[in-house]
Each structure stands twice: as C-alpha cells, then as structure tokens.
Amino acid sequence: MTTDSLDLFADQPPTPPAPPDDAGAEAGDDGTLALDRYAERAYLAYAMSVVKSRALPQVEDGLKPVQRRILYAMSEMRLSSSAKHVKSARVVGDVIGKYHPHGDSSVYDAMVRVAQDFSLRYPLVDGQGNFGSRDGDSAAAMRYTECRLTPIAELLLAEIDRGTVDFIPNYDGAFEEPQLMPARLPFVLLNGASGIAVGMATEIPPHNMREVAEATCHLIRHPDAGLDDILAMLPAPDFPGGGQLISSPEAIRDAYASGRGSLRLRARWRIEELARAQWRVIVEELPHGV
Incomplete structure (x- = not known):
C-alpha cells in the first residue's frame, strides 16, 4: 500500500551521483551538456540510490x-x-x-x-x-x-x-x-514495512504467518490463482499488539487490488463492574502505532 511523497527518509545524504555515462551522447559540439538534462539525470540517479540503498525494503526478503x-x-x-x-x-x-x-x-x-x-x-x-x-x-x-x-x-x-x-x-x-537474504517465507508480508524515499513511499501492513504460508503454498501449486482465491486464505492484515480491524471487506479487497488504501483499527475494551455501582474501562488491545 503506497502513497506518494517527496520527503527524504535518510540518516545521511547519499554521495552525489557521477554524470551518466551516456551524457556525452546529448552534449553539444563543444562538449557541453544542458543543465536541465544533467539535473534530470543526476536527480533520477540520486532518487534511485535512496530507494534501493536505504529507504525501501526488497520484496524478496522484506529488509532494508x-x-x-x-x-x-x-x-x-x-x-x-x-x-x-x-x-x-x-x-x-x-x-x-x-x-x-x-x-x-x-x-x-x-x-x-x-x-x-x-x-x-x-x-x-x-x-x-x-x-x-x-x-x-x-x-x-x-x-x-x-x-x-x-x-x-x-x-x-x-x-x-x-x-x-x-x-x-x-x-x-x-x-x-x-545482496539478499535466503528467506524461506515472504517476510515483506509477515512484518510489513514503512519507509519514505525520494518521490515514493511504502506502507505495507504485517500479516499472520500461518495465513501467509498457506497462501504461498497455494500460489506455488496454482500460479494463476486470482486475488479472491488468495483473500480466502489471507483475508486481512494482522497487526502486532492486536486491535480490531473495522474496515469493510470491500475496502480491504480494493486496497490489495490497487496497492493503495487505508485501514481502520480500534481498540478492544470491556467494562469491569466495581463495588458500590462503580465501574472502569479496561483496554485490552490497542491499534497498531497507538
């Protein structure tokens, strides 16, 4: 589930990229290169460096x-x-x-x-x-x-x-x-990920291991399985600390189908009766990040 952003999520700025190898192909007769063309190529190289080398996880092992x-x-x-x-x-x-x-x-x-x-x-x-x-x-x-x-x-x-x-x-x-970890399960789904790079960001929710493993095995046996087949085994995210997911199944499906969307969670609580007609609210689970 992604959102567009132009923020930079980095501890230190990366090393400025060198001029592209093919810069000379667009240079003028005197060997000069237009500033706008150089800036476009240099910024793209910088952005990809942040995306791949710092801020966003790899799909294969789910790690930055x-x-x-x-x-x-x-x-x-x-x-x-x-x-x-x-x-x-x-x-x-x-x-x-x-x-x-x-x-x-x-x-x-x-x-x-x-x-x-x-x-x-x-x-x-x-x-x-x-x-x-x-x-x-x-x-x-x-x-x-x-x-x-x-x-x-x-x-x-x-x-x-x-x-x-x-x-x-x-x-x-x-x-x-x-270069990667030999992960036996898709950890990018197990633990999720959160990161902001240059021009893009990611917010992947975590999921239950048993459900992810079952869906993975199903996809191995049936590579052409559709989204509805997977959602039958992996219906929704599973956040650490519990909480109650109250988004509708249609909203969850749309988020999985498009890669964009939002999820709504609320705490789980109960009322505990006390002496002399008093009571108190016991919060047993909180939404993720609260």
Whole structure:
C-alpha cells in the first residue's frame, strides 16, 4: 500500500551521483551538456540510490539494507537464538566497521525497531534490557542493552552459506555481504514495512504467518490463482499488539487490488463492574502505532 511523497527518509545524504555515462551522447559540439538534462539525470540517479540503498525494503526478503547488514553481522558473530546475549554496542561497531559506514545512531535505531514486539509482528532481534515501549519511551543506550537473533530470524539466514544468494563487496572491498537474504517465507508480508524515499513511499501492513504460508503454498501449486482465491486464505492484515480491524471487506479487497488504501483499527475494551455501582474501562488491545 503506497502513497506518494517527496520527503527524504535518510540518516545521511547519499554521495552525489557521477554524470551518466551516456551524457556525452546529448552534449553539444563543444562538449557541453544542458543543465536541465544533467539535473534530470543526476536527480533520477540520486532518487534511485535512496530507494534501493536505504529507504525501501526488497520484496524478496522484506529488509532494508541496514537491517540486512545487522542480521548478517550478528550471524557472523554466531549470535544465534541459543547463544549468549552480547552488548548491542559490539554489534553496532561491527556493522559500522564492516558493512554500513554511517552513524551509530542509524544502526542502533534500526536494531531497536526490529527488536520491538509492538513494532514488528515477528521481531528478528531478541533484545535484553530497555528497548523502548509503545508509550513512546526510547531505548536505553547501546552500551546498556544486549541482543541476539530470534529463532524466526534463522528463517531469513538459513543456508546463506550454501550458494543460495549472491554476495557483493562491502563499501571498501575488504569484506563481502549478501545482496539478499535466503528467506524461506515472504517476510515483506509477515512484518510489513514503512519507509519514505525520494518521490515514493511504502506502507505495507504485517500479516499472520500461518495465513501467509498457506497462501504461498497455494500460489506455488496454482500460479494463476486470482486475488479472491488468495483473500480466502489471507483475508486481512494482522497487526502486532492486536486491535480490531473495522474496515469493510470491500475496502480491504480494493486496497490489495490497487496497492493503495487505508485501514481502520480500534481498540478492544470491556467494562469491569466495581463495588458500590462503580465501574472502569479496561483496554485490552490497542491499534497498531497507538
């Protein structure tokens, strides 16, 4: 589900692109290039760099580059779900030094998000310590918190060393990093995604794992299955923290069909009777992001 936006979701501005290789093809006899043509091409290259290298997730594994680098670095550090927690600062330093040459806050903030069970339907990092709350409290500093991978993160990383994905050089060519994760399930649907790039944005809601797996198997067996066939198995999003989806089935179907739309959620609550004719409202589930 997408919306148009011209905002920039980035921790640091990317390196300005070099002039296009085919710029000379449109240059004048004196070798000059019209400023409007250069600006158009340079801005397009800049926009695509932000889209692919920072702000939006890949459909194949549902991860943004910084998230993929965090999980791969933790995998290389042998921080499986059965390993001992280590300081988050150690992981952040490894990610910055080997794969993601940006500020430590950008890496740690990304790690905190994938560790929050109220942000992700299926957290990928098992955090120990204060990783924030849905009341708006921020996480403790990375020198205090500890982390390791969750069991479900191993679905993303399994068989990564068996030639299942391509590896590319890191920023200085000293190491290699995976171009994608060999995800066994479409994590872009499981955890959803939110990001704003240059000229485009995405807002993908999370879904239930059993429903996604059933729909995936059905599509493998029946590649020509229609939207209504999939909606019979995957009827609607499933947000972390619960909440009640009150959008009509027609509105949900239109959103899936077009990729654009909005969903309405409300809290689940009940009234608890007290002594002397008093009562109180108990809120049991909140809408996502509230």
